Amino acid sequence: MRIGQFIEEMKTTKETIRYYIDEKLMTPKKVDGRYEFTEKDKKDFKSIRELREMGLSIRVIKEIKKNKEFCDTKKQWESNLNIIDSELVKIEIELERLSNEKIALINAKKKLKNKL
Structure with a gap:
């Protein structure tokens, strides 16, 4: 087509x-x-x-695609598992950063409300 x-x-x-x-x-x-x-x-x-x-970047998708040459082998599964673990670590770091931002915003909001 x-x-x-x-x-x-x-x-x-x-x-x-x-x-x-x-x-x-x-x-x-x-x-x-x-x-x-x-x-x-x-x-x-x-x-x-x-x-x-899933939030994966083009760079990571290229890595996963490269692993297809080892399709349905332990090597492919291990490599993809490592990629996923690495992405999960990045997400945890981002969640921590966002949580800290949220706390800072909540505190700023409380201070502003106290001034009203």
């Missing part, structure tokens, strides 16, 4: 698809200078979308 139909079916934008192609996350074939998308491309796109919804 052509890019227009793919975009409509996947509910995305041309810019997103082109970005994923530029980043080598998707590799549709070119026929007569136009991209032709297959079921594999749909599966790849859905995987990328799922990983993005």
